[in-house]
Amino acid sequence: MKKLHISTTVxxxxxxxxxxPDESLLDALRNRLGLTGAKEGCGTGDCGACSVTVNxxxxxxxxVLAAEVEGAEIATIEGMADQDKLHPLxxxxxxxxxxxxxxxxxxxxxxxxxxxxxxxxxxxxxVRYWLxxxxxxxxxxxxxxxxxxxxxxxxxxx
Amino acid sequence: MAFDEYQxxxxxxxxxxxxxxxxxxxxxxxxxYGADMTLPGMLVGRILRSPHAHAKIKSIDASAxxxxxxxxxxxxxxxxxxxxxxxxxxxxxxxxxxxxxxxDGHAVxxxxxxxxxxxxxxxxxxxxxxxxxxxxxxxxAAMKAGAPIVQDGRTLENVPAGMSGNVTSHSEFGHGxxxxxxxxxxxxxxxxxxxxxxHQGYIEPHAAVASVTTDGKGELxxxxxxxxxxxxxxxxxxxxEASQLRVTPSEIGGGFGGKTxxxxxxxxxxxxxxxxxxVKVVMTRDEVFRATGPTVSTSIDVKIGMTKDGRITAGEAYxxxxxxxxxxGTIDMGGQAAFAAYDLEHVRTYGWNVLTxxxxxxxxxxxxxPQAIYAVESVVDELCLALKLDPxxxxxxxxxxxxxxxxxxxxxxxIGLVATLEAAHKHPHYTAPLGPNQARGLSCGFWFNFGGNxxxxxxxxxxxxxxxxxxxxDIGGSRASVSLMAAEELGIPYEQxxxxxxxxxxxxxxxxxxxxxxxxxxxxxxxxxxxxxxxKMCQRAAKIWDIDEExxxxxxxxxxxxxxxAGKFPPMTLAEIAADSFAxxxxxxxxxxxxxxxxxxxxxxxxxxxxxxxxxxATKVLRYTIFQDAGKAVHPDYxxxxxxxxxxxxxxxxxxxxxxxxxxxRLQNAGFLDYRIPVASDLPPIETVILExxxxxxxxxxxxxxxxxxxxxxxxxxxxxxxxxxxxMCELPMxxxxxxxxxxxxx
Numbered sequence: 001m002k003k004l005h006i007s008t009t010v011x012x013x014x015x016x017x018x019x020x021p022d023e024s025l026l027d028a029l030r031n032r033l034g035l036t037g038a039k040e041g042c043g044t045g046d047c048g049a050c051s052v053t054v055n056x057x058x059x060x061x062x063x064v065l066a067a068e069v070e071g072a073e074i075a076t077i078e079g080m081a082d083q084d085k086l087h088p089l090x091x092x093x094x095x096x097x098x099x100x101x102x103x104x105x106x107x108x109x110x111x112x113x114x115x116x117x118x119x120x121x122x123x124x125x126x127v128r129y130w131l132x133x134x135x136x137x138x139x140x141x142x143x144x145x146x147x148x149x150x151x152x153x154x155x156x157x158x
Numbered sequence: 159m160a161f162d163e164y165q166x167x168x169x170x171x172x173x174x175x176x177x178x179x180x181x182x183x184x185x186x187x188x189x190x191y192g193a194d195m196t197l198p199g200m201l202v203g204r205i206l207r208s209p210h211a212h213a214k215i216k217s218i219d220a221s222a223x224x225x226x227x228x229x230x231x232x233x234x235x236x237x238x239x240x241x242x243x244x245x246x247x248x249x250x251x252x253x254x255x256x257x258x259x260x261x262d263g264h265a266v267x268x269x270x271x272x273x274x275x276x277x278x279x280x281x282x283x284x285x286x287x288x289x290x291x292x293x294x295x296x297x298x299a300a301m302k303a304g305a306p307i308v309q310d311g312r313t314l315e316n317v318p319a320g321m322s323g324n325v326t327s328h329s330e331f332g333h334g335x336x337x338x339x340x341x342x343x344x345x346x347x348x349x350x351x352x353x354x355x356x357h358q359g360y361i362e363p364h365a366a367v368a369s370v371t372t373d374g375k376g377e378l379x380x381x382x383x384x385x386x387x388x389x390x391x392x393x394x395x396x397x398x399e400a401s402q403l404r405v406t407p408s409e410i411g412g413g414f415g416g417k418t419x420x421x422x423x424x425x426x427x428x429x430x431x432x433x434x435x436x437v438k439v440v441m442t443r444d445e446v447f448r449a450t451g452p453t454v455s456t457s458i459d460v461k462i463g464m465t466k467d468g469r470i471t472a473g474e475a476y477x478x479x480x481x482x483x484x485x486x487g488t489i490d491m492g493g494q495a496a497f498a499a500y501d502l503e504h505v506r507t508y509g510w511n512v513l514t515x516x517x518x519x520x521x522x523x524x525x526x527x528p529q530a531i532y533a534v535e536s537v538v539d540e541l542c543l544a545l546k547l548d549p550x551x552x553x554x555x556x557x558x559x560x561x562x563x564x565x566x567x568x569x570x571x572x573i574g575l576v577a578t579l580e581a582a583h584k585h586p587h588y589t590a591p592l593g594p595n596q597a598r599g600l601s602c603g604f605w606f607n608f609g610g611n612x613x614x615x616x617x618x619x620x621x622x623x624x625x626x627x628x629x630x631x632d633i634g635g636s637r638a639s640v641s642l643m644a645a646e647e648l649g650i651p652y653e654q655x656x657x658x659x660x661x662x663x664x665x666x667x668x669x670x671x672x673x674x675x676x677x678x679x680x681x682x683x684x685x686x687x688x689x690x691x692x693x694k695m696c697q698r699a700a701k702i703w704d705i706d707e708e709x710x711x712x713x714x715x716x717x718x719x720x721x722x723x724a725g726k727f728p729p730m731t732l733a734e735i736a737a738d739s740f741a742x743x744x745x746x747x748x749x750x751x752x753x754x755x756x757x758x759x760x761x762x763x764x765x766x767x768x769x770x771x772x773x774x775x776a777t778k779v780l781r782y783t784i785f786q787d788a789g790k791a792v793h794p795d796y797x798x799x800x801x802x803x804x805x806x807x808x809x810x811x812x813x814x815x816x817x818x819x820x821x822x823x824r825l826q827n828a829g830f831l832d833y834r835i836p837v838a839s840d841l842p843p844i845e846t847v848i849l850e851x852x853x854x855x856x857x858x859x860x861x862x863x864x865x866x867x868x869x870x871x872x873x874x875x876x877x878x879x880x881x882x883x884x885x886x887m888c889e890l891p892m893x894x895x896x897x898x899x900x901x902x903x904x905x
Contacts, residue, residue, distance in 0.1 A: 001275065020275065036194040037187020039411070041361040042443040046830035049361055077187035086185065094181035097795035100634040100803065102184030103191055103362040103411025128838040135830060137359050137412050138634065139799055140806035141838040 008069045010035065011079025019066040025059075026050045028066035029076060037077035037106045041135065048134030051107035052076045058114040060133075077106035080113065089113055089151040098147035100138035108134045112148045120156050124149065163756065164854045172646045172858060175795045178638040179656060180409070189409045192365030192381030193440045200367065201230055201270040203429045203439035204277040205422065206284050207449060208259030208266050211293035211515040211823025212306065215259060215286060218267055222283040228276040231432035232284070233268045233425060238395055246394045248484045252518040253395075253424050259288065260308060260483035261515045262824040263448025265421075270429040270437045293515040293823040297480040298457045300324040300514045308483050308513035317510070324513040326485040331493045331566045332506030336461075339472020339504030343463025347540050351533040353872070353890040354816030355455040355480075358522045359807070359835045362411020363446045368426035369436040370396075376403040376430075380423050383413040383631055384670025388420055389662045395424045396431070403427075406661040407631045414633075414807070415521030416451050418670045447828035451520020452817055454479040454488050458533040460496075464541045468552040472504035473497050473565075477530055480512045481519030487511070488519060491606075492526035494566035495869075496534050499553070499575060499602040499761065501562040515823055521672060523804060524605045524865035528811065528872050532890065535601040535873030540886055549600055549877075550588065553763075554579050557602075574787025574851035575602065575761035581847055582763045587783045596769045596780065599878025603762045603869030607862040608673025609754030609855075613666035614683040616644060616691050618746040622733025624648060626657040626687075628680050629668030634803075634864065635796035636676045642792055643681045643858065647688035649715025650732055666751050674862025677792055678853075679754040685857050691748025695735045698742040703727050756855020760862060762786035764805060764870035768878040772901055775894030777813055777879055783845040784870075789853040789861030801867045802844040808871025810836045816891050 003018040010033065017032035024043075029035045029052070038061055041047035045060040052061045053075045054068075080087045089109050092098070099105045108131060115122060115130040122130070127148050128141070136144060183189040220232040235256035241247045250256075255264045267284050271277035292306040299305055300322065307323045314327045340346050366380035376398060382388050385405040393403045410417060422439040430437040441450070459476040475496045479489040489509040497505045507530075519525075542549040557575045564570055582588055582600065592598060615627040626644055630636065637657040645652040669675065696710040699717035703710070709724035710717050716729035739746050767781040784801045791797040814834045818826040827833045852859025872890060880886045885900045 030194075035187070036190070039191065039362065040193065040440075041363070041411075042830050044443065044829055044831065047361055047443075077185075081186055086182070090182075090185040093185050094177050097175070097178070097635065097799055099181075099184055100796070100799050101360070101362070101410060101412045102180070102189055103360075103409075105184050106187045109185060124843075125839075128841070132837040132839040135361055135835060135837065137361055137414070137807070137835060138803045140802035140836075140844050141841055142802045142844045143795075143799060145838065145843070 004067050006066060006070050008071065009073045011075055021067055023066045024062050025064040025066045025069055026061035029061060035076055035078050039103055039106065048111060049104050049107040051110040051134065053110065053114060058111055077110055080109060087113065088154045089148065092147040092151035096143050096147035096150060098139065098143040104134060104136045108136065108144060116152050116155060120152060122152065163857055164852050164859045165857065169646060171652055172642050172790065172792050173794065175793060176638065176652050178635050179641060180632065180637060191362055191411050192408045195367045195379045195408060197367060197369060197436040200436040200438050201272060201433055202274045202277045203268055203270045203426055203437045204281055205265045205425060206267040206281045207445065208255065208262060208264040210259055210288055210290055211262050211295065212291040213259045213288040214291060215255060215257060215266060216289055217287045219285040220267060223269055223280040226276065226280050226283060228272040229269055229280045230435065231270040231429050233428045233432060234266065237428055239397055241394055246391065249391055249419060250395045250424065252484060253421055261517050263445065263517060265425065265449060268425045268429055270433045295514050295516055295819040295823055297455050297478050297512050297514060300480065300512045301478060308515055312485050312513065325510050326513060327489065327511045329490045329493050329509045330506065333563065334504030336472040336474045336504045336506050340463040343471040344466045345541055345544055346461065346463040347537050347544065348459065348461040349537050349888055351458045351536065351888045353456045353529045353532065355452040355516065356811045356815040357447060357452045357833065358414040358416035360412025360414060360416055363441040363443060364422050364450060365440040366423045366426040367436060367438045368430040370427055370431040372434065374398065374402055376427055378403065378405045378423060378427060379408055381408045381410045381417060383410065383417040383633065383672060386629060386662055386667045387670050388423055391420045392424045392427055396427055404661055404663050407659060410631045410633055414523050415525060415672060418521050418672050419451065421450055443830065444828045447833060448825050449517055452517060453522045454481050454486065454519050454526065456529040458529065460533045460537045462537045462541060464545060466545060468545065468547045468555050470500055470502060470556045473500065473502055473534065475507040475530060475534065477507060477509040478512055479509065479526065480514040480516065482516040483513060484518045485511060486519045488526040492530035495527035495604055496530035497565035498604040499558055500556045500565065501558045502565060505565045523807065523868040527605055528808065528869045531603060531869050532872035532876065536876055539877040550579060550583050553602055570759065571854050572851055573759055573761060574849050577849045577851055578761055578763045578785040578787055581785045581849060582765055585783060585847065587765050587781060592767060595772060595882055596767060597878045597881035598765065598767050599874045599876065599881065600763060600765050601870035601873035601877065603764065603866050605674065605760050605865040605869065607678065607757035607760050608675045609679045609757045610669035610673065610675050611667050611753050612679045612683040613668055613751040614680060614687045615665065616684065616687040616748040618691055618732065618736050620736050620739060622736050623654040624650065626655060626684060627660045627664055628657060629660060629665045630671045630676045630680050631659055633671055634800060635793060636680065639677045639792040639796065640680055640684050644684050644688050647685050648692065648732060674760065674864040675757065678757055678856055678860050678862045681792065681860055682754055682856055683750045683752055686750035687748040690750060691746060694746050694748065695732060698735050698739065699730045701742050702738065758789055758853030758855050758861040760787060760866040762866045762870055764874040766874045766878050768875060768882060770879055770882040770897060775897035777892060777897065779809055779842055781842055783847065784867060785847045785849060786863060786866060787849045787851045787861065788863045789856065790850055790859040791848050792860060794848060797848055797863050798846040800864045801846045804864065804867025805844055805871050806836050806841060808868045809875060812872045812875035812890055812892060814891050814893060
């Protein structure tokens, strides 16, 4: 299959790769660009472990074709910290023990950040519904909800 | 391990909640999981799986696949020697079918190619000539005379004559004379139950990178709960010596028991061996559901007798478990666990394992116990309702305690069941008001816990910090707990310790991360390794002070003279001793290896409020509280995490999760859309209450906590739903159609 050449921006930096027309954005990120923070839990958009944003929109990168991101701005977990300074959500997840195995964590952090950008003061129920597309099998979600609310409060300056 | 091991003490660091050492890696995407590993020159391996539930493999023709450009190797069952050991042979035949495909998804061939697209294309070119055989996927159907036989000749001698050839083993546990006990009862209830097979549902699919060289050496990087066991299994299948196969565990994206065995690892090694290049195999989610270990599916009859004042006079259970297409010992654990929470004069369980055309069972958190205890706790609840008794009072009246001869044999030492029941009684949840269509349920839970083979090294660095090398993959924060226990014992800050999980060449054999053993057993070995290092540091101080070794003791992170007669010296800290170590005899390290006994059983009680929507049949969990004995909670955050996570898996089992097979014997819901695990919006907060009844078999009183929490939710929710709708539910999951059917029956 003839490959396509794609120019894009990942976490603020220019990035180029070649991909086959049927290749997912997730595979391109992981296998072409070496960004393995986004995980494949299902490949069918059911688990959210591959969550990234494309032009600010939260997506399952396993359901996006790599060829679609020409000229787009992509944000992944690798770009969430500001150099050596963790994002408040990242700190809150560590402080609240909101992860056990951690494989769903990158997707949940990307999704939670996207929620707080739209809704800086969500109710617990709003957090639970926003994250309903991100499966976590270890925690029962309790500490995840607390961590997101703690980070939200910090980001609001509360 | 002696039971006088535990000594009461005031903890300085154990019981605090410091940040886990792998936290930053895991929130930044840097942590390396199974599929994240890449080697130069690596090929991609893919596996061809049977579309049939049961079929004879007449021939496999891979010539067209091998002729495809970019295909480097094909592997089938014929590439593996046939192990003599039954257990190893079963694991191998589950990894790659031989002669017969035993379930939908059973691996029949594998390819390694230059990329995923080529490997996928190659799979389509492999021609397998199947002769389709009749199949059976239901445990009760498989026990009937005339059922298709999944595997011939696997019946053990203890199975009574005349049963179906699918029955592989029988077990009995208990004491007393149940018939005599039932005669004394005011009320006897007998019920039959069924539970669906569920999957562990870890978010990370199995992944392995293998590299075998022409001199017979192998490297394997994989996500596993136990890399030493992976080495044993793979070396056995490939005819390698353990010393020549090094297995390195990646970070693991969940396991819950499902990653305690091998599926793709020996296949990846064989592909690499044949291709002469590294090979990576990663399962798809569809493969995970179809071909890795779900739980047993079960059919259970329980009979319990009770007096008017709530004393259980006898209990009996008949348990039929199917661990899929291979013999499975989980039935024994179900039979032993069923009545463990009760102090009974007359109790007996009878168990049968039955072959079906389903994937080979793998452990799932307290394997065998949730199903058996669900059935028992459901009948106890029905008796409480019938006799108008408070369900917590009845459990307290019959609770197993110190000195109780357990239903499975041993006499219990200090256990925490009564304490958890009393805590539940006192908790405001138990008396909170309920609304229409709402009800409260509860259940006890139990797990044996395990110790096992453990080997830990502890290195004192010259700058006064400490490195710990252990051999159990960290599935829920255990590196933090191990560091905490070492910090406590050595008397240095937690932050000065780094614990790593090392490969199979770095330590002696460590049993799998299972049986809720890691914080208990690796913790115990770490404490002893720390004591070994302390002894050596005291020797060094004695040398420097020129006094007897016996005259030095360890206090608050420093060597001090033991009493006034030892001489007057200022305390010499770990850092000072370490800094001088090159001049006093060389590097300092502690070590401990042990086969740990004395794990200490674990009990918990769960309270749940549900609301049933009688129009849709949907159940909403409104409130959930867990009471569990942790012995000593080393890092309470991660103890709570185990309790919450286990409970939510149990909630999924109770309400949604099930393996659904079609008439064709194919799995109908091999994906997260149709196999629905709980999502955040399904759930309320999960409240936790940790009790600490010290385990006499651990220096700090620690008990394993990981498995017990999945046990109570099944019955707790079923009891709540049954009370809410006024009909006893006897089948899991209680999906909306089943609840609607139950309501319809009542009307």
